[in-house]
Amino acid sequence: MRLSQAFTLIEPGPVVLVTTNDGRKNNVMTISWTMVVDFTPLFALTTGPWNYSFAALRKTKECVIAIPTVDLLDKVVGVGTCSGADTDKFARFKLTPVKGRQVKAPLIRECLANIECKVVDIVRKHSIVVLEGVAAHFDASRREKRTLHAVGDGSFIVDGRKLNRRRMMAAKIPPGI
Amino acid sequence: MRLSQAFTLIEPGPVVLVTTNDGRKNNVMTISWTMVVDFTPLFALTTGPWNYSFAALRKTKECVIAIPTVDLLDKVVGVGTCSGADTDKFARFKLTPVKGRQVKAPLIRECLANIECKVVDIVRKHSIVVLEGVAAHFDASRREKRTLHAVGDGSFIVDGRKLNRRRMMAAKIPPGI
Numbered sequence: 001m002r003l004s005q006a007f008t009l010i011e012p013g014p015v016v017l018v019t020t021n022d023g024r025k026n027n028v029m030t031i032s033w034t035m036v037v038d039f040t041p042l043f044a045l046t047t048g049p050w051n052y053s054f055a056a057l058r059k060t061k062e063c064v065i066a067i068p069t070v071d072l073l074d075k076v077v078g079v080g081t082c083s084g085a086d087t088d089k090f091a092r093f094k095l096t097p098v099k100g101r102q103v104k105a106p107l108i109r110e111c112l113a114n115i116e117c118k119v120v121d122i123v124r125k126h127s128i129v130v131l132e133g134v135a136a137h138f139d140a141s142r143r144e145k146r147t148l149h150a151v152g153d154g155s156f157i158v159d160g161r162k163l164n165r166r167r168m169m170a171a172k173i174p175p176g177i
Numbered sequence: 178m179r180l181s182q183a184f185t186l187i188e189p190g191p192v193v194l195v196t197t198n199d200g201r202k203n204n205v206m207t208i209s210w211t212m213v214v215d216f217t218p219l220f221a222l223t224t225g226p227w228n229y230s231f232a233a234l235r236k237t238k239e240c241v242i243a244i245p246t247v248d249l250l251d252k253v254v255g256v257g258t259c260s261g262a263d264t265d266k267f268a269r270f271k272l273t274p275v276k277g278r279q280v281k282a283p284l285i286r287e288c289l290a291n292i293e294c295k296v297v298d299i300v301r302k303h304s305i306v307v308l309e310g311v312a313a314h315f316d317a318s319r320r321e322k323r324t325l326h327a328v329g330d331g332s333f334i335v336d337g338r339k340l341n342r343r344r345m346m347a348a349k350i351p352p353g354i
Contacts (some may be wrong), residue, residue, distance in 0.1 A: 002235060011209055161335050165254045
């Protein structure tokens with residue numbers, strides 16, 4: 001996948017898995033508080049010291065945003081309800097780490113897409129981490145492409161049908177998208 | 178709707194309409210770059226001087242985040258592809274402004290939900306606006322509740338089915354949600 005398309009993975013607001021590698025081991029967290037900040041691409045996510053992964057994110061200034069699909073829901077919830085402090089989440093949830101091109105944090109083979117990211121800023125006051133995507137991977141061979149949207153009350157909305165408004169939107173779509 | 182539930186409107190990542198009132202007239206913009214920052218609730222959205230609404234947002238430090246549903250798609254796209262600089266968007270798209278309780282920016286009657294917000298910070302460097310929700314409204318009488326997720330390529334994903342993982346997630350759900 002071209003890096004210029006990576007924002008289209010985050011713009012719809014799916015729940016994501018964010019991986020880190022602190023130099024000793026891989027870890028992964030579930031995050032639904034993310035947004036696009038620029039097409040370049042830049043992303044923001046909200047996290048802080050309450051997440052065990054935050055120390056690795058701050059130290060290494062790298063992570064991977066992986067996009068899971070509906071068939072992975074129980075892994076997504078499992079990852080989000082235990083801590084890397086006492087759990088090897090890749091082993092426990094049978095996620096396969098794959099070496100990236102630009103960062104040491106692992107891609108997740110079971111996910112639909114993976115975006116390798118570098119931390120460009122941490123806005124301490126609001127616990128907002130700003131990330132620049134540096135490589136993007138999309139598993140086009142995967143049949144299941146429906147992502148999940150966390151509601152926050154313990155329920156998840158699955159992607160439904162897609163509606164096309166490309167002609168009406170033409171002036172607002174970046175070149176090549 | 179209780180204010181403590183308002184984050185559940187934004188966490189799934191729907192495209193939203195953001196209204197402002199600059200003291201003279203109402204305006205509205207379409208935004209899909211939003212995220213939750215805290216349950217209190219705090220939200221972030223990305224916008225800047227390239228949006229005509231930004232001047233009103235900066236000056237008044239108030240806005241309303243309105244949540245449209247699938248039946249409003251063409252209005253959402255229309256609002257997003259013209260400017261308040263030369264268009265009365267409420268009139269053009271037949272949106273009905275409704276007086277809020279805490280802010281002068283209008284609610285939108287046609288939307289499923291509206292969150293009245295105050296600007297608590299603008300992170301200039303990244304064009305990130307941090308908002309505090311101060312009142313929330315939900316139209317429970319509305320039959321159509323499916324929201325829209327912008328992909329960024331001119332297509333929109335409609336909410337599909339909802340999956341329940343409340344029991345697995347219990348420890349992570351804020352009290353009363």
